[in-house]
Amino acid sequence: MADQFLAEQHTWTLARNAQTNDKESWVMLTRDGEIVPIPGEKILLTSRTRVGLELSTPKELQVAEPFHVKSDSGLAYITNERVIYLPARPTDDFKSFFAPVLSFSDTHVQSSWIGPWCWGGVVRPVPGGGIPMDIPRIEAKLVFRDGGHSDFQAKFEWLKERLLHAQELGMIPGQNIEPPPPYDLNPAGPSSGAPGPAETPDETPETTPASQRQPPQPAPDEPPPDYLEAQSQAVAMRYEERMREEAERR
Template identity: 70%
Template structure:
């Protein structure tokens, strides 16, 4: 029962930290338009201004109702967990876009003889992110009108490699991706000198789970069910 409670509480925390007033956006912003980070999140790179974004359904999917969205001016961010895009002038139809870093695949740079450089790839949409559930993947392209595509690509590829490495080690995405400092044993008998009897005596038992669910628990549970249903629909669409 305790494990189930912790899992449900984790779902609630994710919901609360991703909840937004907009049904089609999971990027929470302050009144000044600044990104509200999720727990443990840090912005690693901010693009130059005048970055465009183009989101479209891959042609090979042959979907009757394809999805497309385009914005010519905004800023792209790379955090230790997400790629985020904020348009310079948000509208009712488009206020923000984000995807987890590891949801990006087949990334590449595209050059043009007469136009700006672009970078993008294939993205698996997140549940509740505003992209219809019958679309299993979309193509996302960022166009860097003031340059900076190389710095963006370099930071992204570095981060993706570190996240894959962290995943292999069983670390959560928000955890520190840097290796821990080397272990330095202290003198024999000191508190830092290994796992002696004294060290075991100092361990504290874990706090008991609360008896009551957190506020908005039922709403979070309903949201979690909807997210799982959308993810299942997307998986079925991918198999077709």
């Protein structure tokens, strides 16, 4: 157990040091409080109101400063990329929480005799997700005070099953613990107002003497650079599109 903890601690310390600002949240909001999706992201489920969240360090992890965050009310979301939680009353210390779907393990539903139903599991932190990166894993628990836990569990398991299947086909990264891509606030594209240097119809191409003409190059017998990667990305995009269409039909 000690060796496992040291290995996890080392791995996640390296990941933390690789980030320049791991305390900021990747969950951007509009002025109306709506989630700004990252590229390609789509919300599949929004919970009912008054969902609580509790994040705590597992007892078996002997960390110097145990981590604990609790929110009594908020909203939980499932997108095709991640699980998101927004507290009803954010603070300077806790504004949001998110984690990729495949970062969760041992997810389950539980309840007490008189309390509300809960959904939770163990999650591996990612940069910007709201959990310190020096903690290898954290216990997360959502408390559904107004119901809706069964719908949340069903949608989560449905999505996780399809992501695991896509992982087996090599359509998504094997670990799926990387942070989502940053928001593209200033998309840059080619200007369509001014013609490029090639659009000069008045210019007459110079003739090249026959002695200086190069013989035609033979056709390459290998695919162009990044061809296989582009093909894999195209397959992954088609798979995600089918997954979103299936989610809309449910």
